[in-house]
Amino acid sequence: DIQMTQSPSSLSASVGDRVTITCRASQSISSYLNWYQQKPGKAPKLLIYAASSLQSGVPSRFSGSGSGTDFTLTISSLQPEDFATYYCQQSYSTRSITFGQGTRLEIK
Amino acid sequence: QVQLVQSGAEVKKPGASVKVSCKASGYTFTSYDINWVRQATGQGLEWMGWMNPNSGNTGYAQKFQGRVTMTRNTSISTAYMELSSLRSEDTAVYYCARASGICSGGSCYYMDVWGKGTTVTVSS
Numbered sequence: 001d002i003q004m005t006q007s008p009s010s011l012s013a014s015v016g017d018r019v020t021i022t023c024r025a026s027q028s029i030s031s032y033l034n035w036y037q038q039k040p041g042k043a044p045k046l047l048i049y050a051a052s053s054l055q056s057g058v059p060s061r062f063s064g065s066g067s068g069t070d071f072t073l074t075i076s077s078l079q080p081e082d083f084a085t086y087y088c089q090q091s092y093s094t095r096s097i098t099f100g101q102g103t104r105l106e107i108k
Numbered sequence: 109q110v111q112l113v114q115s116g117a118e119v120k121k122p123g124a125s126v127k128v129s130c131k132a133s134g135y136t137f138t139s140y141d142i143n144w145v146r147q148a149t150g151q152g153l154e155w156m157g158w159m160n161p162n163s164g165n166t167g168y169a170q171k172f173q174g175r176v177t178m179t180r181n182t183s184i185s186t187a188y189m190e191l192s193s194l195r196s197e198d199t200a201v202y203y204c205a206r207a208s209g210i211c212s213g214g215s216c217y218y219m220d221v222w223g224k225g226t227t228v229t230v231s232s
Binding site: 001030031032034036038042043044045046049050053055087089091094095096097098099100101102 | 143145152153154155158167169170203205207211212213215216217218219220222223224225
């Protein structure tokens with residue numbers, strides 16, 4: 001299975017900060033990388049697909065980049081509603097889709 | 109609107125089976141895969157497998173091979189996930205999610221619509 005490693009595991013930041021979360025794959029996954037946001041008690045929400053494509057309805061302060069094994073999710077200016085847990089997911093192999101362990105973004 | 113509506117919470121005894129349903133509306137059910145993902149309390153997301161509602165073809169995570177079965181009833185636009193030989197470690201919220209491969213270049217596969225989740229509790 002392809003392993004996905006996110007860093008950091010948790011992060012404290014303030015409203016207005018620029019935040020970057022990193023995801024590394026154990027082998028090349030081209031651009032088959034998606035990012036999800038999850039709030040407590042809610043289903044995950046798709047933010048970014050194919051590494052850098054913004055899902056419809058998602059604010060433009062969210063952006064994604066990378067290809068191969070290294071990827072980043074950037075939030076340009078944190079808003080109060082952005083405090084949540086973020087997961088990367090690889091879908092290069094639909095025989096074995098895997099998620100990162102998650103990054104918990106907390107208010108400083 | 110496009111949505112997936114899941115069945116209600118279940119409580120099962122160890123060794124039993126559970127079958128969770130996921131009813132699609134607002135889009136053509138047979139045009140998109142359905143994936144199942146679970147999440148134990150306080151833990152991360154764990155992918156269980158996928159099903160193509162058009163063909164009925166399935167693919168399961170190795171961890172669940174032999175214990176999970178994904179099926180569908182196209183006449184009522186509903187997907188099902190059945191997990192057998194339940195143990196306490198299967199206590200989790202189970203999500204169904206629609207998966208799409210629509211993007212420029214065609215090199216993508218992402219879950220864009222999610223159900224609200226079904227809580228399955230396994231306890232003696």
